[in-house]
Amino acid sequence: MELSSIITQVAAGLTRGSIFFLLASGLTLVFGISKVINFAHGSFYALSMYITYSLTREILLLSPLGLWLNIILAPILVVIVGVLLEVILLRRVYKEEHLMQLLLTFALVYIISDSMKLIWGVASKSASRPDLLAGSIMIGGGIVPVYNLFVIASAVGIGLGIWAILQKTRFGIVARAAASDAETTRALGIDVSAVYTGVFAIGIFLAAVAGTLNLPLSSAALGIDVEMTILAFVIVIIGGVGSVGGAAIAALIVGLVETFGIMYIPRLTIALIYIIMVVMLIVRPFGILGRVIR
C-alpha cells in the first residue's frame, strides 16, 4: 500500500476515533462516577444530530458564526433534555441494581427514538460541511479533508477541557470523591445528587458534540442511536470503565481498526472490533486504563 493511501486512511481512522472518543468518554464518565449504565447514551448522540440539522436550517452553517453556534447550541439543548430525564427518572434508580438501570434506559431508547421519528420523520437528515472547512489538503501525498482535521482538533481540545475540569476544578475533585465514596462525600455536606446530575450533563454534552460534529460526515438516520450506544460500550470496556484516557486510546484503536479493516477485510471488521473487546475482557478485564478517575 502506498504511503499516500496510508496517510489518508490514518486521517480517516483518527477522525472516526475522535467521534468515538467524544461519545465513549461521556458514557465512561457517567458510569465511572455515578455508576449508572445508560443504554440511551447513543440516543442523545442521535438527538443532537437531528437538532443540529434543524438549527442548520435556521442558523446557516455557511457563516463561521453559524458553525460555532451550532456546535454549542445543539449540545446545550440536548443536555437540557438529558438533565430533565436524569432528574425525573434516573435519580430514582441510582441505588437500584444495574438491571433496573438498563431496563429504564432501554425504555428511554424507544421513547426518544419514536419521538425523533414523530418530530423529524423517517427520512434521513444531513448537513454539509461549512464552506470554510469543505476543502482538503495534501499531507505526504495523501488527501486529508480539512473538516476531518477540525474534528480531530475539536476532540483533542474537548478532551483536554474534560481533563482540566476533572483534575483542576472543585467540581472535578468533588465528582472524583463521590465516585470513590459517595456516602462519605454526602456526609461532608455535599449534594451528591447534584454532582451526579452535573456529571450526567457533561456525559450527555460529550455525546451530543459527537453527534453535531459527525452530521456533516454521516446522515442522521433511524437506528443510529442503538448502533452508537453499542459501539460506545465496546470502547468503554476496552478502555476501562471510568477512564477518559482509556476511552481515548480505545477509541483511536477502534477507529483505526475499523478504517483499515474495511479496506482489507471488510466482512470481518465488526468481528475484529468485538474480538479485541473479548480479548481485553479475558486478558485485562478492567481495560487499558481501567480504574475510577482519581
Added chain:
Amino acid sequence: MKTKNMIRLIEIGGALLLMTSFLGVSFGAEPIKIGVIHGLSGWVAAYGVNNLKGHEVARDHYNAAGGILGRRIQYIVRDHMSKSDVARRVAEELVLKEKVDFLLGVTMTPCGLAVSEVARQYKILLVDSNIKSPEATEQFGHRYIASVAADSVYEGGAMALLEKETPSKTYWAIAMDYAYGHNIIDEFKKKLKEVKPDAKIMGESWVKAGETELTPYITKVLASKADGIIGVLMAISFQNFFKQQAPYGLLNKVRMINGGVMASPEFLYPIAKEIPDGVVLNTWHLPDYPDTTINKSFIKHYLDTTGEAYVPGSAAQSYIASQVLFEAIKKAGTTETEKVIDALSTLEVDTPRSTEKIRIRKCDQRSNLGELWGATKYDRETGQTKLVNPRYLSADALRHSCDEVMNIRAQKK
C-alpha cells in the same frame, strides 16, 4: 288505516333514503378487508412508513370514488419490525383471526418471502410492492403472490445497457453485501459482457448493511484508477458515500451509476449539495416525468392528502401495488381469490410511473413495470438535486423470460 300506515312507512323510508344520500357515498355492508404488512419501526421504517402512505392514499382515492364493487376498502395494518418470523406471525394473524380478503406489502425481501409462504399456505393473494429478489416469483413463486417491483435481474441488466454508450471501460463495483447487491452486480457483469465486451470489472467492494463509514471504500476506488463505478449503495451508505467522497474529489475523476432506486426525494434531498452532477441513478417515481394526467393527478392527490412536500418513491410504488389489486378485483367482479388472480393476467392499467400500462405476466405474476433512470443535476434555484434526461426502461426486455422462469423452477424441484 292499513293504507295510511303503508303510506307513513313509505314516507319514513323515503326520508331515510334521502338522508343517507346527503351523507355522501354509501357503501355496501361488508368492507373489503386487506391486510397491509410493512416495516414500520427501526431503520426499515424509512421505506415502510412511506409504503404505507402510498397504500393509504390509494385506498382513500378509491373509497372516495365509491370503493370497489360498492364496498369500502378497509386496511388492517401490521408492522413486521424487520423480522421474518414476526412477518410470518402477523400474516397468519391477519389471515386466520382478522380474516382478510387480500394482503399488501412487504418491505424487505426476507419478510416478503415469509408473508408469501403464508399466502401460499392459506391461498390468499399477496400483491407485493417491494420484493426485488427474482426468487420470490421464480424459484419460490406461486399463484398467490404477484409483484409490481422490477427485480434485480432487470436492474443489473438496465445498468449495463445504460453503460453501453458511455466512455468507461474499467469498473469498480461497490455494493451492499446482501443478496440484492450481489444479484445486481452479477446481472450487470453478465449483461456488460454482451453489450460492452471490452469493458472489465477491476475489483469489488462489499459494504455491510447500514455501514456509515465509506472513506476506506472511496480511497480504494481512487487507488484502483478505475474510470467507472458500478454501485448498489442504499440508504445511509448511499448518502454517506457522496458526503464522504467530496473532499477526495472521487466523482470529479470517475463516473458512477448506482442502482437501488435511490433517486427518490427522501434519499436525494438530504444530500442535494454533496451529490455531484452526472451520477446516474434510478427511481420509482418522478414529479415531472412523465407529463401525463394520471401522474399529475396522483401527485396532487398524494400531496393534498398527506400534506407532504414531495412524493416518496416507495409511496408511489405501493400506490401502484394497491392499484393493481383494486383493478383486479374490479375486473373479476368479485373478491373470490381465484377469480381475482385470474383477472391479474388480463389487466392493463395506467400508472403514474410511465406511459406504458402495467401488465402482470401470467407465468410468474411479476409486472412489466420498469424504472426511471436519469443523471443528477443540482438546481441552484430550489437547492435540490433532481434527475435530468429521465428514461423509462421497461422490464419486459431485461428480465428472465417465461421459459427461463420455468427452467429455474424445474431445477429447484
